[in-house]
Amino acid sequence: xxxxxxxxxxxxxxxxxxxxxxxxxxxxxxxxxxxxxxxxxxxxxxxxxxxxxxxxxxxxxxxxxxxxxxxxxxxxxxxxxxxxxxxxxxxxxxxxxxxxxxxxxxxxxxxxxxxxxxxxxxxxxxxxxxxxxxxxxxxxxxxxxxxxxxxxxxxxxxxxxxxxxxxxxxxxxxxxxxxxxxxxxxxxxxxxxxxxxxxxxxxxxxxxxxxxxxxxxxxxxxxxxxxxxxxxxxxxxxxxxxxxxxxxxxxxxxxxxxxxxxxxxxxxxxxxxxxxxxxxxxxxxxxxxxxxxxxxxxxxxxxxxxxxxxxxxxxxxxxxxxxxxxxxxxxxxxxxxxxxxxxxxxxxxxxxxxxxxxxxxxxxxxxxxxxxxxxxxxxxxxxxxxxxxxxxxxxxxxxxxxxxxxxxxxxxxxxx
Numbered sequence: 001x002x003x004x005x006x007x008x009x010x011x012x013x014x015x016x017x018x019x020x021x022x023x024x025x026x027x028x029x030x031x032x033x034x035x036x037x038x039x040x041x042x043x044x045x046x047x048x049x050x051x052x053x054x055x056x057x058x059x060x061x062x063x064x065x066x067x068x069x070x071x072x073x074x075x076x077x078x079x080x081x082x083x084x085x086x087x088x089x090x091x092x093x094x095x096x097x098x099x100x101x102x103x104x105x106x107x108x109x110x111x112x113x114x115x116x117x118x119x120x121x122x123x124x125x126x127x128x129x130x131x132x133x134x135x136x137x138x139x140x141x142x143x144x145x146x147x148x149x150x151x152x153x154x155x156x157x158x159x160x161x162x163x164x165x166x167x168x169x170x171x172x173x174x175x176x177x178x179x180x181x182x183x184x185x186x187x188x189x190x191x192x193x194x195x196x197x198x199x200x201x202x203x204x205x206x207x208x209x210x211x212x213x214x215x216x217x218x219x220x221x222x223x224x225x226x227x228x229x230x231x232x233x234x235x236x237x238x239x240x241x242x243x244x245x246x247x248x249x250x251x252x253x254x255x256x257x258x259x260x261x262x263x264x265x266x267x268x269x270x271x272x273x274x275x276x277x278x279x280x281x282x283x284x285x286x287x288x289x290x291x292x293x294x295x296x297x298x299x300x301x302x303x304x305x306x307x308x309x310x311x312x313x314x315x316x317x318x319x320x321x322x323x324x325x326x327x328x329x330x331x332x333x334x335x336x337x338x339x340x341x342x343x344x345x346x347x348x349x350x351x352x353x354x355x356x357x358x359x360x361x362x363x364x365x366x367x368x369x370x371x372x373x374x375x376x377x378x379x380x381x382x383x384x385x386x387x388x389x390x391x392x393x394x395x396x397x398x399x400x401x402x403x404x405x406x407x408x409x410x411x412x413x414x415x416x
Contacts, residue, residue: 031088033064038075039095046126050095053130053177057137061149062398064089080110091140098122105132109140117143130177147397151373151416155198156380156391157191158414160406167412169203171218174380174416175404176391183216192235192415195242196374201415202226202235202245213247227260227267237281237288246270246280246288257290270303283325289313291321300332316349316358324379326372328353331361331379333368348381350396361394362401369413382411 035055039047051070058066073081075094084090093107103126109117119139121132134152141149156172169183169191183191186207194200200217211233213226227233231250236257238245245260247267257280260267271277275293283289289302298321300314314320317334324331330351337345348361348370361367365385372379379394383403390405391414 030063030065032067032086033058033089033091034067034069034071034080034084034087036071036073036081036084036090036092038073038092041097042095046129047095050129050133053175054091054093054133054136056175057133057152058091058140060152060393060395060402061137061141061146062395062400063141063144063146075106075108079113085113091136093136103129103132105136107136109143128178130173130175134173147377148375149377150375151378151380154373154416156414156416157193157198157201158391159189159191159203159412160409161412162409165206168409174391174393176406177404182218190234190236190413192238194238196240202238204233204235231255232278234278236279239282244282246282248278248280257288270305279322281323281325289323289325289330291323300330313353314349314351319346321346322369324371326376329372329376331370331372333370348379348394350379362392367392371414371416373416380414380416382414384410 035051037047037051048070055066055068058064067087071081071083073092075092080090088111090110091107092110093105095103095105098104103123105121107119108115117140121135123129123132138149138152152174156174158170158172160168160170162168165187167187167189168181169188170179170181172179183203186205189204189206191201191203194202194215199219200215202213202215205212205214210228210230212228213233213235214223215226216223229249229251231253232248232255234248236246236248243262245262247258247260248255249258254274254276256272256277257270258267259270270280270288271290273292273294277290277292280288280290283302286305287302288305289300291298292301294301297318299312300320300323301310302313303310313330314332319335320332322333330353331348333346334349335344335346343366345364346366346368347363348367350359350361361379365383367381367383370379370381377396379396381392383390383392388405389410390403391411393402
């Protein structure tokens with residue numbers, strides 16, 4: 001047993017930094033955590049809703065075996081509840097109204113019956129309580145010294161198809177518990193955040209005569225047209241500084257990739273191929289990856305913007321129709337079945353440009369449009385399975401997947 005343990009530690013040290021290697025954290029090795037509710041002023045329905053949101057977030061950070069029992073306690077009690085005395089950690093919180101009805105939350109984290117961490121939160125509106133639970137999980141993760149999960153606090157923007165030729169663009173949290181419809185009334189698709197602060201976004205409107213890229217300033221509610229093109233107009237990526245866009249346009253009948261400068265308002269054609277080049281993604285300052293039909297089927301290629309060299313990046317899968325890059329990692333969608341009479345299976349795979357390893361990240365359904373978090377810790381994607389649409393989160397180093405279903409409609413595309 002000691003020999004096996006030593007080998008496991010050695011393998012973990014060698015490969016834990018490589019996300020293409022599956023490093024499985026066994027559930028039995030995680031610390032146990034219980035949650036105690038000491039809330040005031042709110043009804044039992046809302047208390048349970050908040051508790052379930054918090055437990056879900058604590059599970060997503062993947063540090064604990066979280067007890068799902070909803071137990072009531074006194075916030076100022078010296079000891080944890082008897083039922084939780086054997087837990088490694090106990091999180092106690094209190095929701096209460098203050099300052100003209102504002103939702104306040106105080107929390108304490110106990111370890112060995114001693115308070116090791118505490119903090120207070122507040123939001124103006126009760127219906128955005130889930131952003132408090134996201135912040136609580138984020139802060140506990142930081143206290144435990146783990147890699148940042150800042151993506152938990154970011155907003156997701158997505159387009160939902162609700163009827164033929166009709167959609168809505170929605171801003172939500174990553175669990176879809178909060179949803180705010182910001183664009184409606186037509187066929188508006190492919191939303192993309194315009195900056196890191198998430199104060200503006202781009203989207204494609206198919207309502208005018210030509211597909212048109214529009215820009216929305218959320219703070220001022222102003223909308224302006226950016227550029228139009230016959231056939232196709234999609235903003236597939238925005239540079240880190242927000243000054244450059246990767247656009248897919250079909251100005252000559254076939255879709256190609258262009259770089260658009262938001263300051264000069266000028267664009268430059270990047271690919272020139274008689275087939276299909278779409279879904280460009282920045283891969284550093286001088287390279288992009290994109291989907292192309294150059295092999296007779298969709299696959300992932302890269303292009304060096306300085307030398308013009310085009311290189312095939314993926315050698316597994318025959319219909320690789322979407323991708324995302326982060327550092328030297330690429331996640332892509334591949335069709336893994338060919339059934340003319342039912343839905344095919346599309347799974348996500350992870351590769352590194354520095355190794356030959358391929359890691360499959362999903363197993364069933366249609367998994368598409370993956371997107372790395374800014375820090376590369378997680379991947380968000382769309383999953384369609386058995387007539388239900390959901391947002392999925394993959395924790396790469398924890399080897400865990402989480403799904404958050406959409407109650408109605410179908411997710412067309414999204415960004416975070």
